[in-house]
Amino acid sequence: MKKKIGVVLSGCGVYDGSEIHEAVITLLAIDRAGCEAVCIAPNIDQKHVVNHLTGEEAPGEKRNVLVESARIARGAIVDLKDVRTDDVDGLILVGGFGAAKNLSDLESKGTDCDVDHELIRLIIDFAVQDKPFAACCIAPAVVAKVFDGGTVHPTLTIGNDPEFAEKINKMGGKHQECAATDIIVDEKNKIVTTPAYMNGKSIGEVAEGIEKAVQKLVEMI
Amino acid sequence: MKKKIGVVLSGCGVYDGSEIHEAVITLLAIDRAGCEAVCIAPNIDQKHVVNHLTGEEAPGEKRNVLVESARIARGAIVDLKDVRTDDVDGLILVGGFGAAKNLSDLESKGTDCDVDHELIRLIIDFAVQDKPFAACCIAPAVVAKVFDGGTVHPTLTIGNDPEFAEKINKMGGKHQECAATDIIVDEKNKIVTTPAYMNGKSIGEVAEGIEKAVQKLVEMI
Secondary structure, three states: OEEEEEOOOOOOOOOOOHHHHHHHHHHHHHOOOOOOOEEEOOOOEEEOOOOOOOOOOOOOOOOEHHHHHHHHOOOOOOEHHOOOOHHEEEEEEEHHHHHHHOEEEHHHHHHHHOEEEEEEEEHHHHHHHHOOOOEEEOHHHHHHHHOOOOOOOEEEOOOOOHHHHHHHHOOOOOOOOOOOOOOOEOOOEEEEEOOOHHOOOHHHHHHHHHHHHHHHHHHHH | OOEEEEOOOOOOOOOOOOOOOHHHHHHHHHHHHEEEEEEOOOOOOOOOOOOOOOOOOOOOOOEEHHHHHHHHOOEEEHHHOOOOOOOOOEEEOOOOOHHHHOOOOHHHHHHHHOOOOHHHHHHHHHHHHOOEEEEEEEHHHHHHHOOOOOOOEEEEEOOOOOOHHHHHHHHOEEEEEOOOOOOOEEEOEEEEEHHHHHHHHHOHHHHHHHHHHHHHHHOOO
């Protein structure tokens, strides 16, 4: 039986959803590690739609996170609310603004943000069951918020952005600087993070970090 | 100076645009080969929008091929009509139904299809200038149509689908069977093709073929 790794998506496109390169590199790394990827996304509306050619919001357009994430998953995707801890052996949260706009409202509310309740339920239960998970790009900040106010203080990275590092520390996490090609491992809490496009300058750099993160995540299962 | 490789996209999602895995794997392979990717798409409406969760057409929705392709390109994309042969050293056409619905109407009209005129102009000029190009998945059938009726009879693969192989032969190409993990090289016409998801059973298989195709394309420059 192949190990199953849940890949949490938040739409399809860096400015209003999942960062597409990060998502595909994650899926490829999981396959090459001999594991099976299970794509997961919440069945909710996107915060908004951004025209990725102009960078401007597309007024009046509406898209659904699960439906758009299905583009990356080639249709094979599960609604987040239907995923139970036992369904997967590991979990990875892909980055992109969707993590800060759809999976949470971190982008607009900062450290006072809310996180999707189904995502909280899954991550907290992973922690309780001592199962490993990973996050890349901006998603580690969402992980910090999930544990904010509790007794778990995860060591995480979002690269080298001092403003976001401070936010993570304020939410009870412990930020560590990291290159895009590398990972930070919280052995105690079984959390692997990599900065990806938070400070990655090329798709090759981002891939190197994500490949290491997936490899480490699989080792921890 | 890095060699530049044009990556022709046709939207964002396998059922109505570019196959996203193929596109990202191509971009990563180009970066890892020490080259620079130049994303390219036509500024036209998509044929239609497909809900990738249900596989059904989304009635009334309209999306633009250049705008949606920009999601894969993280905003860095050029309108096909503005690309000249001298701008890039090599070219690769990504697959997905977008190649057969937006770059051409192959999906509805078969061998009687039309191909986007700007794409014809670029491919024919590449052939005239003896510059190499590649195509994956269903896109090789579009390449066959571009040369249909002329004196160039490209050797191409779309995998092992007998129906599409016959179409390629009818349009003047010479189809060769190929595994998803491998490539077919037409040395005379400097064309590299790989079946990708036409017969690929996993993202790993598809990546193996595309990585070989990009490597061979770069060698031919």
